[in-house]
Amino acid sequence: xxxxxxxxxxxxxxxxxxxxxxxxxxxxxxxxxxxxxxxxxxxxxxxxxxxxxxxxxxxxxxxxxxxxxxxxxxxxxxxxxxxxxxxxxxxxxxxxxxxxxxxxxxxxxxxxxxxxxxxxxxxxxxxxxxxxxxxxxxxxxxxxxxxxxxxxxxxxxxxxxxxxxxxxxxxxxxxxxxxxxxxxxxxxxxxxxxxxxxxxxxxxxxxxxxxxxxxxxxxxxxxxxxxxxxxxxxxxxxxxxxxxxxxxxxxxxxxxxxxxxxxxxxxxxxxxxxxxxxxxxxxxxxxxxxxxxxxxxxxxxxxxxxxxxxxxxxxxxxxxxxxxxxx
Amino acid sequence: xxxxxxxxxxxxxxxxxxxxxxxxxxxxxxxxxxxxxxxxxxxxxxxxxxxxxxxxxxxxxxxxxxxxxxxxxxxxxxxxxxxxxxxxxxxxxxxxxxxxxxxxxxxxxxxxxxxxxxxxxxxxxxxxxxxxxxxxxxxxxxxxxxxxxxxxxxxxxxxxxxxxxxxxxxxxxxxxxxxxxxxxxxxxxxxxxxxxxxxxxxxxxxxxxxxxxxxxxxxxxxxx
Ligand SMILES: Nc1ncnc2c1ncn2[C@@H]1O[C@H](COP(=O)(O)OP(=O)(O)O)[C@@H](O)[C@H]1O
Ligand SMILES: [Mg+2]
Numbered sequence: 001x002x003x004x005x006x007x008x009x010x011x012x013x014x015x016x017x018x019x020x021x022x023x024x025x026x027x028x029x030x031x032x033x034x035x036x037x038x039x040x041x042x043x044x045x046x047x048x049x050x051x052x053x054x055x056x057x058x059x060x061x062x063x064x065x066x067x068x069x070x071x072x073x074x075x076x077x078x079x080x081x082x083x084x085x086x087x088x089x090x091x092x093x094x095x096x097x098x099x100x101x102x103x104x105x106x107x108x109x110x111x112x113x114x115x116x117x118x119x120x121x122x123x124x125x126x127x128x129x130x131x132x133x134x135x136x137x138x139x140x141x142x143x144x145x146x147x148x149x150x151x152x153x154x155x156x157x158x159x160x161x162x163x164x165x166x167x168x169x170x171x172x173x174x175x176x177x178x179x180x181x182x183x184x185x186x187x188x189x190x191x192x193x194x195x196x197x198x199x200x201x202x203x204x205x206x207x208x209x210x211x212x213x214x215x216x217x218x219x220x221x222x223x224x225x226x227x228x229x230x231x232x233x234x235x236x237x238x239x240x241x242x243x244x245x246x247x248x249x250x251x252x253x254x255x256x257x258x259x260x261x262x263x264x265x266x267x268x269x270x271x272x273x274x275x276x277x278x279x280x281x282x283x284x285x286x287x288x289x290x291x292x293x294x295x296x297x298x299x300x301x302x303x304x305x306x307x308x309x310x311x312x313x314x315x316x317x318x319x320x321x322x323x324x325x326x327x
Numbered sequence: 328x329x330x331x332x333x334x335x336x337x338x339x340x341x342x343x344x345x346x347x348x349x350x351x352x353x354x355x356x357x358x359x360x361x362x363x364x365x366x367x368x369x370x371x372x373x374x375x376x377x378x379x380x381x382x383x384x385x386x387x388x389x390x391x392x393x394x395x396x397x398x399x400x401x402x403x404x405x406x407x408x409x410x411x412x413x414x415x416x417x418x419x420x421x422x423x424x425x426x427x428x429x430x431x432x433x434x435x436x437x438x439x440x441x442x443x444x445x446x447x448x449x450x451x452x453x454x455x456x457x458x459x460x461x462x463x464x465x466x467x468x469x470x471x472x473x474x475x476x477x478x479x480x481x482x483x484x485x486x487x488x489x490x491x492x493x494x495x496x497x498x499x500x501x502x503x504x505x506x507x508x509x510x511x512x513x514x515x516x517x518x519x520x521x522x523x524x525x526x527x528x529x530x531x532x533x534x535x536x537x538x539x540x541x542x543x544x545x546x547x548x549x550x551x
Contacts, residue, residue, distance in 0.1 A: 144499075152485060153534065192372065195473060195485050196492070196493065198485070227365050231363065239334040242332075242333055263363075264363040265363070268363045271361075
């Protein structure tokens with residue numbers, strides 16, 4: 001069975017073709033980059049709308065399949081930015097109507113976990129999902145993916161991006177901060193905020209920006225910001241591991257490419273007798289293949305949606321989704 | 328005897344050898360080093376949490392919340408020595424107990440949280456693992472290392488939000504019912520201003536995912 005998945009929750013438009021054996025036949029990404037400032041939902045949506053046709057065509061070509069060969073369409077139904085979600089939902093509906101094949105809306109956060117499990121072989125991990133739009137610690141308990149921890153304000157990727165931008169580093173922000181952090185020597189104390197298993201990043205961000213304006217060394221600031229926020233992420237992940245007694249940790253999302261974060265998680269896992277899994281970078285970032293694969297899992301386990309039921313859900317919670325494929 | 332190896336601390340039960348009457352048991356809570364974080368940060372976190380835990384345990388008791396008495400704080404070795412509470416973590420018994428008993432316990436939790444908040448304390452990690460129920464039915468609150476001295480609406484809202492989240496992730500079958508009971512007791516005990524805290528907790532639950540630029544700007548301005 002073949003599924004074409006459409007991802008479009010934020011700045012990445014992704015199209016992927018996946019089969020029911022878990023083979024990724026193709027995946028194509030088009031990333032909207034704002035000229036300046038943060039993401040503008042409407043402009044991102046406009047950009048996705050103008051690219052979706054070409055991206056679908058390219059994904060089909062690369063997979064070597066025809067539109068008629070597909071059995072299923074899936075799209076990221078949420079959580080995410082409304083205008084962007086509506087673009088992929090509309091495109092998926094149109095494809096479904098055109099071909100007469102079913103479609104299914106997929107939860108973006110769960111898709112990150114599922115593609116991670118598929119590609120790394122992790123069976124039942126505690127997942128740390130860290131990106132520009134999300135920060136969650138997720139684990140499967142009693143039929144659902146439960147959120148054990150999440151950010152109380154901004155996502156960690158957003159914290160790094162805003163700092164980089166305000167400090168005049170060229171985008172993308174995360175890698176810029178990581179590069180400079182390697183040259184940092186002095187640890188400058190920044191607010192370290194862990195509340196229960198939840199986190200907050202606006203405090204350390206505000207303080208780092210303030211010290212930057214005061215002329216503090218940028219390398220030391222990048223170093224200190226990373227050490228602070230990554231230690232907090234590792235701590236809440238450890239708390240979830242201790243609590244659930246699971247033996248695997250899956251790191252995913254755009255920030256997963258950061259080597260210092262990996263190193264910290266690696267050390268935490270070692271001390272607890274757990275193992276760390278990280279998917280290849282292109283599947284840590286938002287991508288269409290994860291939507292295709294999760295759509296297949298849902299469809300193969302009886303999830304059915306009529307075209308008019310396939311709506312977007314901007315604030316769709318991870319723990320609201322039924323997971324029949326893990327029963 | 329090792330009682331528990333948690334995420335950040337090891338807890339041992341020991342005989343209370345210094346007790347003038349030579350009896351009883353104590354819990355020694357030792358915050359262990361974490362090698363994943365740099366030394367400065369590791370030391371400062373463990374130090375701060377060790378002192379904070381001891382102070383908050385005592386101040387909570389003064390606020391009318393049952394907590395184990397603290398006998399010793401060793402900031403050098405990051406150890407807190409407190410009385411051993413004979414009881415079971417609420418996590419293990421909350422779902423098994425009868426409905427009425429559960430309502431009683433939930434009301435007690437609501438009262439506890441309100442008393443803390445009214446006295447300018449927040450617990451910071453309200454979960455059913457951090458509540459102990461004794462055979463006599465007394466409820467003890469422990470684990471204050473993530474607490475804070477604050478009267479801010481946001482901190483109080485987060486405290487309740489975390490409790491709800493903990494219920495949802497561990498006791499999902501009874502989570503909403505339990506949370507409602509806790510809230511109504513909280514309102515009664517807190518009095519004026521309690522509604523605002525509950526409303527803030529609701530608002531916090533809606534954040535965390537993509538938030539608009541305006542909302543984010545407001546968060547940064549408030550320095551939250
Ligand atoms: N004074 C005490 N008497 C009896 N048991 C305790 C006491 N303090 C803690 N415990 C038990 O140990 C567990 C872990 O202690 P806690 O202070 O919550 O540390 P952690 O930070 O590891 O969660 C608690 O959930 C509780 O079951
Ligand atoms: Mg505890």
